[in-house]
Amino acid sequence: MYKFDSLDREIIAILKKDGRAPLSKLSEILGVSRGTIQNRLDRLLNSGALLGFTVRVREDTEPNLLKAIMSIEVMGKSTTQVIQKLRGMPELVKLHTTNGNWDLVAEIQVSSLQEFDTVLRNVRSIDGILNSETSLLLSSV
Template identity: 35%
Template sequence: MDCRVGSVKMTGTTGEKTTKTMDDTDRAIIAQLGQDARMSVAVLARRLKLARSTVQARLERLESSGAIAGYTLRLGEAARVTRIRATCMLTIEPRAQPAILARLRAMPAVERVHTTSGRVDLLLQLGCASTTELDEVLDRIGNLPGVRSSESLVHLSTKLDRAL
């Protein structure tokens, strides 16, 4: 896992905002939580050989600074098997992005949207209940005003997922 984070705004004990670089301990905490976000502070402290109060204070600081935005769950393959996943790559007209993004946000099947620096402008992650639904969603996306072209890739299986 790559947790390269430069300077982050941290809140000190008196509430003042300071800029502090994450250290190895902060990165170790994030790495452990990346493996199991449900890990208790006591277990985390024991694994890192730190005082529980130290780990608690660092977690609070990482959360308040935005370095840790929240804790979530990742669905396993057994839970995802009922969803057909696909990636859709869009090339769009200049200045059409805001309108396209607004329309994509209204589509429940669109799970993620990334801007890119490559040959395509937007990279979409889709999740649908059936191939029929996926086909309909792809048609709707391809027909959006401002979309020049689209290409889709259906996910067959996930071999590695290190997403945090």
């Protein structure tokens, strides 16, 4: 398992604020060479410690996007298999393990109620899923 050091944390902190920051800017801010930054990013990506880069979109730019949270109860020791199947569903934008009454929590994003219904049926038909509860997200505050 890759262990972050202080330089890794600083690089990640800057990229969280500005994922498009050029290597030269990172190098200047952190006082290390551009090559050092490139090597660190390569190492973070190749080790799997850094999963990638993403774009955040303001919610009001996609007003018709339906978002929901699905809590999932998994049977016995089938959590790994269930997670593998859920990861293959592009409508599930995030998947979390949790404690309490539910084993997993999935964040769902779809463009229509019909698509939402299909996703719910597909998830509920996965072997190893005992129960689920889904709530549509009405707004973010």
